[in-house]
Amino acid sequence: MGQPEGTLQKKLKPRHISFMAMGGVIGTGIFKGSAETIGLAGPGVIVTYIIAGLLLLVVMAAMAEMATVYTNRNMKDFVREAFGERVSFIMGWMYCFMWLSVCVIEIIAAGSFLQYWFPAVPLWVLSLACAAFIILINLLSVGTFGEFEFWLAGIKIAMIILFIVLGAGLMFGVIPSEHTPYLQNYKLNGGFFPNGWTSVFSAMLVVMFSYGGSELIGLTLTETEHAERVLPKVVGNFILRIILFFTLPILVICGLIPWNEVGTESSPFVQVLASTGLSGAAHIMNFILVTAVLSAANSGIYGASRMLFSMAAAGEAPRTLMRTNRKGSPIHTLMLCGIILLAGSMLGIFAQDQLFRVLMAVPGFVVLLVWICIALSQLKLRSRYPVKPAFKVWGYPYMTGAAVLCLAVIAALFLFDEQNRFSIGICVAVLALLIVWSLVKFRHPKDVQ
Numbered sequence: 001m002g003q004p005e006g007t008l009q010k011k012l013k014p015r016h017i018s019f020m021a022m023g024g025v026i027g028t029g030i031f032k033g034s035a036e037t038i039g040l041a042g043p044g045v046i047v048t049y050i051i052a053g054l055l056l057l058v059v060m061a062a063m064a065e066m067a068t069v070y071t072n073r074n075m076k077d078f079v080r081e082a083f084g085e086r087v088s089f090i091m092g093w094m095y096c097f098m099w100l101s102v103c104v105i106e107i108i109a110a111g112s113f114l115q116y117w118f119p120a121v122p123l124w125v126l127s128l129a130c131a132a133f134i135i136l137i138n139l140l141s142v143g144t145f146g147e148f149e150f151w152l153a154g155i156k157i158a159m160i161i162l163f164i165v166l167g168a169g170l171m172f173g174v175i176p177s178e179h180t181p182y183l184q185n186y187k188l189n190g191g192f193f194p195n196g197w198t199s200v201f202s203a204m205l206v207v208m209f210s211y212g213g214s215e216l217i218g219l220t221l222t223e224t225e226h227a228e229r230v231l232p233k234v235v236g237n238f239i240l241r242i243i244l245f246f247t248l249p250i251l252v253i254c255g256l257i258p259w260n261e262v263g264t265e266s267s268p269f270v271q272v273l274a275s276t277g278l279s280g281a282a283h284i285m286n287f288i289l290v291t292a293v294l295s296a297a298n299s300g301i302y303g304a305s306r307m308l309f310s311m312a313a314a315g316e317a318p319r320t321l322m323r324t325n326r327k328g329s330p331i332h333t334l335m336l337c338g339i340i341l342l343a344g345s346m347l348g349i350f351a352q353d354q355l356f357r358v359l360m361a362v363p364g365f366v367v368l369l370v371w372i373c374i375a376l377s378q379l380k381l382r383s384r385y386p387v388k389p390a391f392k393v394w395g396y397p398y399m400t401g402a403a404v405l406c407l408a409v410i411a412a413l414f415l416f417d418e419q420n421r422f423s424i425g426i427c428v429a430v431l432a433l434l435i436v437w438s439l440v441k442f443r444h445p446k447d448v449q
Contacts, residue, residue, distance in 0.1 A: 026157065026160070026242075026245055026292065026295075026296075029209055029210030029211075031267050031269055031288070031292055034249070034250055034253065034267075034268050034269075035267070035268050036206050037206050037207060037210075037250075038253065038254060038259050038262045038268065039259075039260075040195070040199055040203040040206070041193070041194075041195060041199035041200055041202065041203045042189075042190065042191075042192065042194040042195060042199070042254070042259040043185075043186050043192050043193075043251070043254040043255075044192050044194075044199065045199075045200070046246075046247040046251060047200050048200050048203045048204055049210075049243065049247050049250070050243060051200070052204065052207045052208060052211050053211070053239060053242060053246075055407060056239060056242070057235075058393065058399055058400060059371045059375055059403060061235060061391075061393045062374055062393050063078070063235075063378075064235045064391050065378060065382075065389050065391050065392055066078045066381060066389075068389045068390040068391050069385045069386065069387055069389050074306070075370075075374055076310050076311070077310070078381070079091050079373050079374070079377050081381060083376075083377065085314070085316065085438075086442050088316065089311070089316045089437075089438045089442070090434045090435060090438055091369070091370060091373050092316060093311070093434050094366050094369060094370070094431060094434065095307050096304045096307050096311075097362070097366065098362060098363050098366035098370075099300040099301070099363075100300075100304050100337065100340050101362045101363065102212075102300045102362075102363050103300040103301055103304070103337070103340075103341055104340070104341065104344030104345075104347070106293040106294070106296045106300065107130045107131045107293070107297050107345060108123070108127050108344070108345065109289075109293045110293040110294055110297070111124070111125075111126035111127030111345070112126075113290045114126045114130070114290060116286050117286070128342065128345045128346075130294060130297070130345075131341040131344075131345050133294070134298050135301065135337070135338040135341065138298070138302060138305065138329065138334050138337075139325070139329055139331070139334060140329070148298075152294065152295045152298060153295050153299075155291050156291050156292050157245065159288045160249060163249060163252065163272070163273075167252030167253070167255070167256055167272055171252065171255045171256055183255065185254060185255055186255065188258060189259060189260050194259065194260070201413075204413070205361075205413065205414055205417060208364045208410060209361075209363050209364035209367070211242070211367070212366075212367035249269070252272065253268045253269070253272055256272050257271060257272065267289065269285055269288070270285045273285050301334070301337050301341070305333040305334050305337050306330070308330070308333040308336065308337075309321060309322060321336070361414075361420035361423030361424060362423055365414050365420075365424055365427045366427060368407050368410060369411065369431075372404055372407050372408060372411070375400050375407070378400055379400050379401065382396060382397070415428075
């Protein structure tokens, strides 16, 4: 029986945290979005992934620093401590909006991939089944959920490692093939930067979407034992893995296939596996894609439900969302997320293509806003920490300030990007609505020191 004022279990281990965050990141952004980034910048797009990874490193380090000071609190609590309840309220709801949008995309994508094996089954039926599966997993105890996500993300990561090894073997002739390219494809068709250095920044918008989800670590803090000691260790290893899992596969893809021949119709990973001549390559890749999107949706529901729980605890959302079941899972927030997922599945019946185009730009923009809020919170709070942090961001305040400036420039570019104008318009409209709502809800906000 649920408790009206529930508490979350501290059952997540360091490996759960790392793999959960990677599960949220390694999804459609790398398996499908890599085709778009390669088309924009060629092989040189790996520089874009590295730059974005460095920005992410600063943001995650800022979050780790605050976690060592404000124990048993998550990233939204840090923002609240720094800027008050209005900013915390706006960021929290925007974050939920982002993850629920991503989850709708992922379950519809999962349904479309499953149609490869079940072509006679309607898309909405398969998407509904995926939504039900994800909600069921999230209803389990947090320890069981963490273990499940560990293995689900683990399968995906193992497949990427296998892809890197297989591709490198083909590239350098270790695995026999009709043509061994070595490093020739990096030099042909305009070289490593075929569209010039500026193309590195043109691809930044898609890359930011791909990296979105890393900040999920900031929501696991209240369900992790000794988070203040665990998080700083996890952050460094996690960033290194993320950069490797994005840059190495792209180097393999561009090494085996000329960058201007990478099609957007299917995943570049499928194209590379098909070129090996291995029987069943398409089935293997389809399995990877299904696993990837289900893992990303699984992490997304965790992120949205825990943010709603945190907001309910702070009085920024209805208190009923704090109710937990006997396993310590926030049952009412999961029910709300489930209703939205089911509705999103049904939307796929009427406007599948339009839905993808509209929603894909939402996560990248909101992620930028969230990352900026986290970094600014660290900048403001450092001078008034109640205790000395056990971990500090390097080069304070210059490193954090430079990261905020870069993220703000990328966000501005996002606003003026014509291809995503409609999607960003939706984000701005939601943001404006939340600002007005916060002004009404918190007529007399508590003072922030």
